[in-house]
Amino acid sequence: MLLTFDKFNELSLDECFFIFADRVRSDFPQQWTKKTLADLIDNAVKQIPQSLSIEQRFEKLVYLFYQEWGFQCCSGKYRLSDAIWLDRVLLDRKGTASMLAFLLIKLANVLNIPVKPIIFLSQLLIKIEWGTGNVWGINPQTGEYLSWEMLDRWAKGYLGIAAKINEKSFASVDNALLLFRLIGALKTAYLQENRPEDALKISEIMLELIPDDPYEIRDRGLIYVQLQCEKAALSDLHYFIEKCPEDPGIELVKLHINSITDSHVVLH
Secondary structure, three states: OOOOOHHHHHOOOHHHHHHHHHHHHHOOHHHHHHHHHHHHHHHHHHHHHOOOOHHHHHHHHHHHHHOOOEEEEOOOOOOOHHOOOOHHHHHHHOOOOHHHHHHHHHHHHHHHOOEEEEEEOOOOEEEEOOOOOOOEEEEEEOOOOEEEEHHHHHHHHHHHHOOOOOOOHHHHHHHHHHHHHHHHHHHHHHHHOHHHHHHHHHHHHHHHHOOOHHHHHHHHHHHHHOOHHHHHHEEEEHHHHHHHOOOOOHHHHHHEEEEHHHHOOOOO
16 A cells, blocks of 8 residues: 555554554564553543543643653663654653654543644644643653743743744644654664664655655665665665755765765666
8 A cells, every 4th residue: 555644644643653564564563552552542541531621631641641651751772763663662661752742642532632743843742722721732752741931931942032932833743744753763763773674664655655755765865875775876866966956965965976886886
């Protein structure tokens, strides 16, 4: 099945992830992961009755997720790819901010709590969709409640004292974009872990979602360089130069091309 953003947006977050996982990992434990996630959902439903207000349900969910269940952002000596795969996150209770947001939003949806992922200063946050005093949402990395004043301080610290935020400062993220963010991070993790074959699988899927994107084609070309697939690498890297001749990283791409053309071309 060819993957598209439209298809992903017709599905739930977990359905999107399971389709992706089936394409990438032959050892992905689909049944165990689905059952473990279902058990987590059942636990939340039992502990958080619908008779509570939305604010009360959300407060209990955040406490349950971060305090009782112990989900936390990975840190220290931890293999980043494990913090993105759903089976490992459910097992270890450690994940990236995006993966924790993925799980928390899934649970909130089941509990009829309206939330959505938002990008602010390149950071993924969870915004609440109802008025609740001074609470804007939470930081999925820590479970910390966020106020508008706190976000304003972040902006001033990041962009300068004159920075001001408004609704245009935030970018909404749908299911497909959240999954795209996850799998992009997974590709980066595989490259850091010297696993170019696995990174190539991710790159191919990303190119199904964004066909002909020159930056993703460049990244695939650089993966081909690591795999010594010189003919494929040259094709991708030349495509990038043609489409993005003014890119500031163009000289590095040209260096890779020169190193290939100066050596024996290995055909795969």
